[in-house]
Amino acid sequence: MTVNKNKHATAPIYIRTRDKLIEQIDAGQLKPNDALPSERVLAEQLSISRMTARQALAELEKVGYAYRQPRKGRFVADKRLSYDIGNTLSFASRALQNSVNLTIEVISKLTEKASPHIAQKLGLEIGAQVHAYKRLFRVSGKTVLVEQEWAVAELFPDLLEQDLSQPTTLLHESRYGVIGSSGRITVRCAEISDEDRALLDAETAPFGLEMELTIFDSTDTPFCYGQQTWCSELAEFTLLAKPG
Secondary structure, eight states, X not given: OOOOHHHHHHSOHHHHHHHHHHHHHHTTSSOTTOBOOOHHHHXXXXXXXXXXXXXXXXXXXXXXXXXXXXXXXXXXXXXXXXEETTTOSOHHHHHHHTTOOEEEXXXXXXXXXXXXXXXXXXXXXXXXXXXXXXXXXXXXXXXXXXXXXXXXXXXXXXXXXXXXXXXXXXXXXXXXXXXXXEEEEEEEEEEOOHHHHHXXXXXXXXXXXXXXXXXXXXXXXXXXXXXXXXXXXXXXXXXXOOOO
């Protein structure tokens, strides 16, 4: 976060306090998961009111530099992951290319009949065979997203026998010759289910970012559909917008 020094001089005290904490975090004086000062301590340290300290800490959390744990206080957040959804079909593939410490854990996998919703997303007849698998993504040991994915079984007959702890877009291409050419992505704020909250360990985040992604081949035929639930304070999404 870049601070405009001219505007900063006239900014409210709570914003200047927030920015002081951000500078300490960016400089490495406060590291990820370090405890932040309480409202009382921060107020005493900087000779400000507790209300101002409360506002500053809330703002720090709002811009993604802090997270809160019930009865424990606020802590420095991990650096947010940046995912360019305009140029990347697979977060996992880009993370590995950028040497991000990513691990993928398979929670469940099975072959099932496509529901009306999944059939519509994949252009299939209702009841057609699809492979379904659920996975947990961690970066540096921190859980960042839960993913449920469905793939057309006819195209990937033995997919569930493969190592699914890798980006499936790479597996689709390397083993089956199916290359993702484009994707349709929808991102929305949504309440995290109790099951996914348990997997994400998201005690303080009842809402997260929900992403739907349908991947198409070069003939615009869909072959894979996924639903991802992101721990929102750990990620940000970018997209290049062009006038039109």
